[in-house]
Amino acid sequence: MTEQIDKALAREYEAGFVSDVESETFEPGLDESVIQRISEMKGEPEWMLEWRLSAFREWLEMEEPDWALVDYPKIDFQAISYYSAPKSMKDKPKSLDEVDPELLRTYEKLGIPLIEQQMLAGIAVDAVFDSVSVVTTFRDKLEEAGVIFCPISEAIKKHPELVKKYLGSVVAKKDNYYAALNCAVFTDGSFVYIPKGTRCPMELSTYFRINEQNTGQFERTLIIADEGSHVSYLEGCTAPQRDENQLHAAVVELVAMDNAEIKYSTVQNWYPGDENGKGGIYNFVTKRGICHTSAKISWTQVETGSAVTWKYPSCILKGDNSVGEFYSVALTRGRQQADTGTKMIHIGKNTKSTIIAKGISAGKSNGSYRGLVRMNPGADGARNFTQCDSLLIGDQCGAHTFPYVESRNPSAIIEHEATTSKVSDEQMFLCRQRGLDPEKAVSMIVNGFCKEVFKELPMEFAVEAGKLLEISLEGSVG
Amino acid sequence: MSNTKSLLTIKDLHASVEEKQIIKGLDLDIKPGEVHAIMGPNGAGKSTLGYVLSGRDGYSVESGSVTLNGEDLLEMETEDRARAGLFLAFQYPVEIPGVSNLEFLKASVDAQREARGEDAISSADFLKEAKAACKQVNLPVAFLKRGVNEGFSGGEKKRNELMQMLLLKPKLCILDETDSGLDIDALQVVAEGVNSQRSADRSFIVVTHYQRLLDYIKPDFVHVLSDGKIVKSGDASLALELEAQGYAWLQKEPAEDELEG
Numbered sequence: 121m122t123e124q125i126d127k128a129l130a131r132e133y134e135a136g137f138v139s140d141v142e143s144e145t146f147e148p149g150l151d152e153s154v155i156q157r158i159s160e161m162k163g164e165p166e167w168m169l170e171w172r173l174s175a176f177r178e179w180l181e182m183e184e185p186d187w188a189l190v191d192y193p194k195i196d197f198q199a200i201s202y203y204s205a206p207k208s209m210k211d212k213p214k215s216l217d218e219v220d221p222e223l224l225r226t227y228e229k230l231g232i233p234l235i236e237q238q239m240l241a242g243i244a245v246d247a248v249f250d251s252v253s254v255v256t257t258f259r260d261k262l263e264e265a266g267v268i269f270c271p272i273s274e275a276i277k278k279h280p281e282l283v284k285k286y287l288g289s290v291v292a293k294k295d296n297y298y299a300a301l302n303c304a305v306f307t308d309g310s311f312v313y314i315p316k317g318t319r320c321p322m323e324l325s326t327y328f329r330i331n332e333q334n335t336g337q338f339e340r341t342l343i344i345a346d347e348g349s350h351v352s353y354l355e356g357c358t359a360p361q362r363d364e365n366q367l368h369a370a371v372v373e374l375v376a377m378d379n380a381e382i383k384y385s386t387v388q389n390w391y392p393g394d395e396n397g398k399g400g401i402y403n404f405v406t407k408r409g410i411c412h413t414s415a416k417i418s419w420t421q422v423e424t425g426s427a428v429t430w431k432y433p434s435c436i437l438k439g440d441n442s443v444g445e446f447y448s449v450a451l452t453r454g455r456q457q458a459d460t461g462t463k464m465i466h467i468g469k470n471t472k473s474t475i476i477a478k479g480i481s482a483g484k485s486n487g488s489y490r491g492l493v494r495m496n497p498g499a500d501g502a503r504n505f506t507q508c509d510s511l512l513i514g515d516q517c518g519a520h521t522f523p524y525v526e527s528r529n530p531s532a533i534i535e536h537e538a539t540t541s542k543v544s545d546e547q548m549f550l551c552r553q554r555g556l557d558p559e560k561a562v563s564m565i566v567n568g569f570c571k572e573v574f575k576e577l578p579m580e581f582a583v584e585a586g587k588l589l590e591i592s593l594e595g596s597v598g
Numbered sequence: 599m600s601n602t603k604s605l606l607t608i609k610d611l612h613a614s615v616e617e618k619q620i621i622k623g624l625d626l627d628i629k630p631g632e633v634h635a636i637m638g639p640n641g642a643g644k645s646t647l648g649y650v651l652s653g654r655d656g657y658s659v660e661s662g663s664v665t666l667n668g669e670d671l672l673e674m675e676t677e678d679r680a681r682a683g684l685f686l687a688f689q690y691p692v693e694i695p696g697v698s699n700l701e702f703l704k705a706s707v708d709a710q711r712e713a714r715g716e717d718a719i720s721s722a723d724f725l726k727e728a729k730a731a732c733k734q735v736n737l738p739v740a741f742l743k744r745g746v747n748e749g750f751s752g753g754e755k756k757r758n759e760l761m762q763m764l765l766l767k768p769k770l771c772i773l774d775e776t777d778s779g780l781d782i783d784a785l786q787v788v789a790e791g792v793n794s795q796r797s798a799d800r801s802f803i804v805v806t807h808y809q810r811l812l813d814y815i816k817p818d819f820v821h822v823l824s825d826g827k828i829v830k831s832g833d834a835s836l837a838l839e840l841e842a843q844g845y846a847w848l849q850k851e852p853a854e855d856e857l858e859g
Contacts, residue, residue, distance in 0.1 A: 564701070
């Protein structure tokens with residue numbers, strides 16, 4: 121039975137192709153001159169360069185963390201190239217017609233057509249290729265609503281007051297090792313500002329693609345939802361199949377002002393490496409949001425890729441009555457390792473958080489949930505509910521749960537539920553006895569296990585998650 | 599032998615589980631439309647026979663042959679046997695949390711249709727059929743939305759099995775102790791469902807320990823399975839005889855192939 125399941129899971133990585141694009145790539149290595157060159161390439165103002173350099177100096181003093189339940193060889197930060205961009209992007213194409221067709225084809229192959237007429241209506245896309253944003257669609261339409269959606273490199277120049285105020289305000293420069301590195305060398309990512317009282321008219325989405333060899337991708341995303349506004353943002357990512365490991369160290373900051381709501385969804389499908397653990401992306405990511413009074417931030421993630429994942433999308437519930445949510449599916453197979461979870465920091469009164477984490481481990485992989493729920497002394501009446509479920513497939517994988525709970529307020533209520541189950545022989549036999557092949561049976565059982573999380577994904581994204589884990593017939597009973 | 603072509607032919611079947619031989623030379627011939635009851639004491643191999651025929655992992659055939667509609671059943675994968683028309687109603691149906699009954703059933707029906715070269719059934723048509731099937735087995739339509747067997751009572755699980763049978767329209771249905779754990783009302787519902795499905799091109803193997811079920815589902819033949827072999831065959835009256843006398847008197851008799859009709 122295990123054999124059949126392994127076969128079912130060992131499907132090909134469809135996004136593993138390499139695009140034939142001529143790129144301008146920095147020599148590997150990292151020092152202050154490299155940071156100066158990145159800043160120069162981006163045409164940044166002086167304050168930005170200073171900010172980067174101060175982060176770099178902090179980083180040099182820091183130690184790589186080793187507390188996560190992941191095991192990988194020490195990264196040689198001097199062997200990585202910190203900037204790579206298609207040459208055709210140098211002239212800054214002004215419209216889609218001027219963009220290298222090979223780049224457009226790359227996204228089309230990934231199922232993300234960038235020609236507006238072909239796109240799914242209702243989703244604006246920022247396409248980031250290695251270190252640059254290739255194109256951002258539907259900008260005019262968004263501008264009409266006062267929404268700013270552009271590459272962060274552009275926001276630094278056009279909206280410096282917003283960037284200065286909020287960049288690093290949620291994740292401090294020296295928050296952690298990879299965040300500090302990101303501050304020093306980040307290249308592109310998305311910037312979003314939703315004005316007061318505005319409901320963003322479209323889903324916003326950024327699609328990250330690593331193409332060039334031996335480069336790291338350091339994305340930086342900043343989303344600000346002003347008072348009473350609402351935005352749903354989606355993020356996807358893929359990379360070619362290569363034998364070498366590549367580093368992706370992102371920082372995402374969310375700011376939800378009073379009564380604002382941000383829904384942030386991720387379908388992470390970085391190349392996971394082969395079945396023996398060769399190659400794959402190291403995904404070391406810091407994602408955090410701050411909620412002001414009565415604001416809400418909801419993180420939903422479907423993590424299927426990467427060789428090693430280290431990621432804890434978190435909420436700081438600063439304002440009274442604010443709400444944080446974390447819905448996660450993390451699938452590991454082959455030799456993948458994932459240590460992921462969340463932090464919910466309750467500061468304000470009557471703050472509420474919900475954590476639903478589903479881990480699926482197959483092959484020789486290891487999946488860990490690591491989560492912190494902290495109730496500060498002022499968090500009167502705060503509540504948390506946590507549910508962690510692990511599904512084991514086969515007998516060579518591991519599932520681990522590390523819940524940390526700190527309550528300094530006696531009126532706070534914290535609930536934690538955890539289960540571990542296996543895809544059983546009986547379930548497989550029932551499915552096959554009804555005519556389903558083993559592949560379909562596994563994906564159906566796994567999808568059923570993940571249902572609570574999938575229903576949180578925006579419709580358009582559920583399609584992509586579905587392609588990864590194959591979803592079908594949902595909600596058709598009237 | 600009559601001229602009608604057999605649906606299922608089992609010849610000198612030997613099969614084991616975890617290296618322990620359970621089926622020890624079993625012969626059975628079933629023609630389209632026939633209902634065969636297989637009775638016998640606990641541990642006789644009744645459930646094993648159902649698992650061996652449907653190709654459950656861990657159940658290995660050592661010798662003998664089984665054909666379904668003239669095709670070598672033992673050569674087929676589990677799912678291909680199902681697609682060829684073999685259906686097993688489980689004694690203890692397993693739960694699949696989060697997978698709705700409807701989703702599961704439609705995927706099953708579609709997989710079988712695909713194998714026959716037919717297009718997938720439209721969601722609207724399927725929903726209509728599924729609702730009708732619910733009604734027939736006396737399950738509320740809301741059960742279609744619930745996870746497969748998730749939190750169902752014993753009786754609901756059995757009726758759910760029957761609903762699957764109604765939708766999959768198999769050629770050979772093996773009911774594995776479908777009566778176990780059912781109260782008399784539920785037993786009647788299940789029996790009526792089975793009887794409604796009796797037709798000239800559908801056969802049944804009704805595995806049961808008790809005669810009770812056979813009051814409602816009238817078998818054409820009754821076989822007694824003991825120690826992996828059929829030791830006695832007869833018509834419906836044999837079941838009554840067993841009810842009166844128990845199984846002990848049969849276990850001492852020699853089990854020869856000629857006993858099989």
